[in-house]
Amino acid sequence: MNEQKAKYNFPNEKGKFGVYGGKFVPETLMTALYELETTYKELRNDENFLSELREIQKDYNGRPTPLTYAKRLTEHFGKGKIYLKREDLCHTGAHKLNNAIGQILLAKKLGKKRIIAETGAGQHGVATATVCAKFGLKCIVYMGEVDVERQSLNVFRMKLLGAEVRTVKSGSKTLKDATNESIRDWVTNVHDTHYIIGSVVGPHPYPMIVRDFQSVIGAETKEQLHEKENKLPTHILACVGGGSNAIGIFYPFVNNESVKLIGIEAEGYGIDSGKHCATLTIGSQGIFQGMYTYLLQDSNGQISEVHSISAGLDYPGVGPEHALLKDIKRAEYYSVTDEEALEGIKLLTQTEGILPALETAHAIAYLNELMPKTNNDDIVVVNISGRGDKDINTIIQNLGDKE
């Protein structure tokens, strides 16, 4: 295990993170996956591509995003020091655009004319529809019927951006089913279509590509904290659904062993209720949507119906790299409930004037556990993966006008 940590270099040539990951998809997609991998490996060392990517990240997405010292939140706990990595300030309101920009440039190089994407909360759908508008490509977004209802604002935004939103009515009608339907579309239209997966999930090379495009979060954090404090953080906190914002901020710190990496999953109504998405916390290994990873499943290997108040965390699997980081104990994973997440919303909004997304609020809520155990010179960075405007309807329904 320690050996694996010292030589952290994943995925391997087979697309595996330790035993996790891989390419468990129908034969139809294999050629497209190789083509994607080859093109990506060329581009990631291509100075023209990288400078185009940097320019769009800067002038269009608004990077670098600030690292904000959370003074009143820090005072609230009276211990340690809390910084917020402000992905909520990205164009379109979440970290999702970092990946969508990278992948649309890839799609252009691949000569693909049609873009498909899955979405849960709608943030990845909005990010994809946005880059498709900017680059003039046809965009189709698959979204579960349940999510279409609870994230109506984002549905409207996607349509306004010119995307076609296809409502998915199969299975649990949420993110996993939208992903199944996207894979089915890709299998059918693979000759002219690029599938922009929104998280570090799916078959290789997707978990690697999405991680690399999201790693800008962690790289900036490292540099910004070095400027402000001249040291590394002691803790990094991020919410985990598929796990893209978490990998994005974790990855550049994986080899800095002193930095504790903590991922927070959605516990829904609580582990005992069976209605949650605490995949790494209590899941078991299996094969799902192209990857070998931790899953929530029943004793027959059928994928469980999961629940979270947050549509972006409502997923029964998790990125294979998180599975590895858990096993080699390089990252720790915990979970918080819907109710705690709602408290997290209030906490950040009322101490810092920042309304986080419901997903992000899970990471905020875990500060209640973490901060009392910190020392005064500890520095905790929380990845504010997105802003909460999209969740206003859900928040009103749950908090009402009590506040």
Place this chain on the structure above:
Amino acid sequence: MIRETIEKINAKNQKALSIYLTAGYPKVDSFVDLVCKVYDAGADLIELGIPFSDPLADGPVIQKSSEAALSNGVSLSSVLEMTSKIKERVDKPIILMGYANPIMHYGIEKLISDAKKAKVDGLIIPDIPLEEYEDFFTNKFKDFEITLLTTPTSSQERIRKIDELSSGFVYCVSVTGTTGVRNKFGNEVKQNLERTYNIISKNKMMLGFGISSPENIKDYRDYTDGFIVGSAVIKSLGEDDEKFTRTLKLIGELSGACKNN
């Protein structure tokens, strides 16, 4: 047994017919009877689909049958029980077709031993491509005929490798896409079939995905050793009477097209 069955049929200048049925669909109680009747109506082989919650290679018809089978309580154990019962009555090939996760969850060693007892002849797992083959199909699977799939996007090199690693037959997928009835096929289907049929040398080749009518069979019979029909049969079962009158008639017609040279 799979290969021999197809060979014998081909020796008479006829094509083999494999019918895909989702195990336990439309009903669990009458399913074993249904399978026996499907053989009687003209099926040479039967593929029994193990239902899965997330069948990402399947179109809407098989998805729905899979959901229905799961709510009928069908699991891999019950599929094996059904297979045993069918084999007591009919000595024709049965191939299990299912996604990797329920199979892995059952336990590979346990599956191999239980499937052998149930007299399963072969396995098709659409989400185990060449790249994952060695890790998944360890040599413990040697008593089963393993079928891999080729598709229009597979390179010549991949088709050769698929042929090399398959036993029994190679499953040639007609089009890029999921399972399901298609109103029309383009010319590229024939081109791909001809190409694939020429490359495959070790195994028999069966054509599937979108094959729904005797006309489809007539169109492509020169380029394959047999046909696989799934969604058209499942769709018919969903709308049929308790004696499966229309479905058995359809299978009779499909069989007629395979046997008439």
